[in-house]
Amino acid sequence: MTDEKISVPPLRLARRQFTKAALAATGVAAMGLPASAILAQTRTLKVGMLLPRSGFFAQAGQGCQRGADIAAALLSENGLRVELLNADTESDANVARSRAEKLIGDGAQVLVGAFDSGHTAAVAQVAEQHGVPLVINIAAAPQLTEQGYRTVFRNFPTSKTLVRNGLALMKDLFQATRKTPATAVCMYANDTFGQANKAAVEALLPQLDMPFRVLESINYDFAAKDLSAEVAKAKATGADLVIASTRANDAIMLVREMVKQRYRPMGLISPGSPGFYDDQFYKVLGRYGDFVISNVPWIDPKSEVARRIETAYRKEFPSYRYESDAFNVGFTFEAVLVATDAARRAGSTDPKALLQALPGTHLPEHVMIGAPIQFDPKGQNNGVGSAAVQNRNQRPTVVLPKSSAELDPVFPIPAWQGRS
Amino acid sequence: MSFSVPPSVIATGVLTGLVYGLGALGLSVIFGVVRVVNFAHGEIMVLGMYGAALLAQHAGLDPLAAAPLVAAVLFAGGWALQRGLINKLIGRPEHMQFILLAGVAMMLVNLMLMLFGPEAQAVQVAYAFDSFELGPLVLDKVRVYAALAAVLVAGGLSLFFSRTRLGKTIRACADNQLGARVVGLDVPRLYALTFGIGSATAGIAGCLLTLMVDVRPLLAPELTLLGFIIVIVGGLGSLTGALLGGLLIGVSEAFAGFLLLPSMKSMFSYGLLILILLLRPQGLLGKSS
Numbered sequence: 001m002t003d004e005k006i007s008v009p010p011l012r013l014a015r016r017q018f019t020k021a022a023l024a025a026t027g028v029a030a031m032g033l034p035a036s037a038i039l040a041q042t043r044t045l046k047v048g049m050l051l052p053r054s055g056f057f058a059q060a061g062q063g064c065q066r067g068a069d070i071a072a073a074l075l076s077e078n079g080l081r082v083e084l085l086n087a088d089t090e091s092d093a094n095v096a097r098s099r100a101e102k103l104i105g106d107g108a109q110v111l112v113g114a115f116d117s118g119h120t121a122a123v124a125q126v127a128e129q130h131g132v133p134l135v136i137n138i139a140a141a142p143q144l145t146e147q148g149y150r151t152v153f154r155n156f157p158t159s160k161t162l163v164r165n166g167l168a169l170m171k172d173l174f175q176a177t178r179k180t181p182a183t184a185v186c187m188y189a190n191d192t193f194g195q196a197n198k199a200a201v202e203a204l205l206p207q208l209d210m211p212f213r214v215l216e217s218i219n220y221d222f223a224a225k226d227l228s229a230e231v232a233k234a235k236a237t238g239a240d241l242v243i244a245s246t247r248a249n250d251a252i253m254l255v256r257e258m259v260k261q262r263y264r265p266m267g268l269i270s271p272g273s274p275g276f277y278d279d280q281f282y283k284v285l286g287r288y289g290d291f292v293i294s295n296v297p298w299i300d301p302k303s304e305v306a307r308r309i310e311t312a313y314r315k316e317f318p319s320y321r322y323e324s325d326a327f328n329v330g331f332t333f334e335a336v337l338v339a340t341d342a343a344r345r346a347g348s349t350d351p352k353a354l355l356q357a358l359p360g361t362h363l364p365e366h367v368m369i370g371a372p373i374q375f376d377p378k379g380q381n382n383g384v385g386s387a388a389v390q391n392r393n394q395r396p397t398v399v400l401p402k403s404s405a406e407l408d409p410v411f412p413i414p415a416w417q418g419r420s
Numbered sequence: 421m422s423f424s425v426p427p428s429v430i431a432t433g434v435l436t437g438l439v440y441g442l443g444a445l446g447l448s449v450i451f452g453v454v455r456v457v458n459f460a461h462g463e464i465m466v467l468g469m470y471g472a473a474l475l476a477q478h479a480g481l482d483p484l485a486a487a488p489l490v491a492a493v494l495f496a497g498g499w500a501l502q503r504g505l506i507n508k509l510i511g512r513p514e515h516m517q518f519i520l521l522a523g524v525a526m527m528l529v530n531l532m533l534m535l536f537g538p539e540a541q542a543v544q545v546a547y548a549f550d551s552f553e554l555g556p557l558v559l560d561k562v563r564v565y566a567a568l569a570a571v572l573v574a575g576g577l578s579l580f581f582s583r584t585r586l587g588k589t590i591r592a593c594a595d596n597q598l599g600a601r602v603v604g605l606d607v608p609r610l611y612a613l614t615f616g617i618g619s620a621t622a623g624i625a626g627c628l629l630t631l632m633v634d635v636r637p638l639l640a641p642e643l644t645l646l647g648f649i650i651v652i653v654g655g656l657g658s659l660t661g662a663l664l665g666g667l668l669i670g671v672s673e674a675f676a677g678f679l680l681l682p683s684m685k686s687m688f689s690y691g692l693l694i695l696i697l698l699l700r701p702q703g704l705l706g707k708s709s
Contacts, residue, residue: 058538229685280540
């Protein structure tokens with residue numbers, strides 16, 4: 001099996017073109033077999049989707065599921081039938097582990113998931129034990145690809161890369177607006193993701209020569225009922241900038257408390273975490289949610305694949321908001337894309353064949369901002385980029401890098417009062 | 421580290437604690453009279469929260485205005501639960517009551533998950549983001565309103581139990597069940613009434629909590645546990661004790677969150693609970709057995 005001769009950029013092709021290309025690529029056409037015979041042989045890839053569709057991460061998990069559904073439909077058009085075996089991890093690592101076992105028992109040839117680092121770590125152990133590949137859609141804890149697993153492939157930045165990109169974008173923001181904060185306070189949820197981000201920020205700040213001094217780091221319970229004490233503590237530091245690593249609910253509570261306690265720093269920036277662009281964030285906070293910035297990997301507005309996904313999303317899920325779902329949809333789509341690409345190049349859906357093909361992944365045409373998807377020897381894609389996404393008129397808007405910017409950044413943020 | 425605490429943090433702890441206290445008060449009322457530990461108490465509070473949320477979304481009703489309506493519905497629910505289920509287990513081993521109510525709690529949580537989904541839902545009121553600014557003191561308007569309402573309801577309950585004939589009858593029944601039967605009181609009816617009052621109180625506390633906390637089904641077990649901590653700290657069966665326990669938990673959480681690590685807030689509640697159990701097992705205002 002040679003990767004080069006079958007690396008067809010599939011999403012640019014119509015179905016008929018793709019079939020021809022695939023036949024040529026696998027070399028079977030030359031053998032004189034009819035297309036239908038070949039398609040019948042190896043064209044159903046059973047993808048075990050592990051997502052938190054209920055429980056604490058349900059909103060994000062359901063967004064990821066929509067990405068998987070679109071991927072199954074669009075990628076199946078390309079001659080490989082993608083069959084999703086869906087499992088709900090219920091936002092619980094133990095459930096994620098047992099569901100992964102069940103999916104493999106049910107015939108899943110590749111696992112995709114699992115949104116949260118803790119859940120993904122549990123699934124990775126199962127995948128490794130059974131020799132079934134796991135393509136991570138979203139999970140940032142560095143150790144996932146540092147433990148020598150043969151079966152784990154991650155198309156998502158590590159928390160260190162996320163934070164490195166996020167901090168670099170902060171410098172760009174200060175430069176672009178010519179306003180630089182002197183002090184900062186960091187706030188982290190005490191879950192796996194939050195703590196991985198904390199470790200990354202603390203490790204990178206001294207290296208990156210950031211212009212501000214961190215006055216305090218505040219950890220809070222990721223399932224906290226409210227963040228009044230936490231925000232009071234942050235306010236008491238008098239910091240110019242709040243750097244917050246949040247999820248959906250705590251992002252809402254954080255901003256709500258900042259408004260109530262009349263704490264208006266120069267800016268509120270996430271160095272690579274979700275929350276500020278969730279649908280619920282806009283619904284609950286309205287205009288109070290504007291001007292916060294998320295420095296996160298983002299959909300590439302110039303990607304043709306991204307445009308196809310957006311069209312499919314708006315058609316299939318008219319009651320949902322694409323902009324709020326784009327991050328989860330994009331990365332989950334890409335994870336399924338990676339799996340199907342491997343199956344196509346391997347000419348087989350057998351997990352062993354997929355495992356052999358995955359290290360040779362090279363996908364220049366994809367959805368998220370960044371270099372072509374490819375994996376280092378540890379199974380990590382190091383080319384995923386980030387954008388500064390600022391909420392403007394209750395819509396996530398790319399403001400940096402300048403080459404992709406839809407609007408100029410606003411920094412410092414305007415006063416809370418008078419916005420409602 | 422500075423050990424000075426901004427007055428706003430203390431005030432927030434007090435205001436939040438009063439609402440917590442009202443929630444626990446319902447639990448205390450039920451235990452004080454019926455002698456049943458209501459493991460579904462948090463679930464009833466969350467039902468109250470959803471009641472307020474639904475009335476806000478569909479009728480545009482402020483949770484403060486919705487509270488009487490929600491209380492009436494939950495009173496009926498509590499009454500029916502006591503009459504239909506719990507009364508049959510009165511006099512049976514305590515573990516049977518625990519299991520029954522734990523089962524009811526699980527059913528309620530799963531029912532809410534089916535009906536409302538797992539996502540947190542916020543109730544939007546016009547003053548959601550407003551604050552009172554009194555010099556250096558910034559007071560969250562919703563917390564002030566919720567705490568005032570909690571004090572009013574607690575005061576009303578206290579008056580009901582101390583001044584009305586029915587309230588005194590319920591207290592008599594709580595003090596001596598056999599004596600109550602001997603003088604001809606309808607004890608099962610009084611129990612049902614008490615369970616209804618406890619549930620209604622929890623429902624009102626739920627409505628008030630909706631102003632401060634986003635509602636989700638999985639909040640329920642957390643609120644049940646919080647209720648237990650508060651009534652044990654304050655004294656099981658004591659109305660004033662429940663409010664005092666709520667205040668202490670609210671303030672200690674705010675202090676711990678501010679002075680130490682916010683992620684250690686819950687640890688302080690449990691620490692306080694252990695301390696009370698060791699030094700004064702009957703609770704701060706509870707009667708020694």
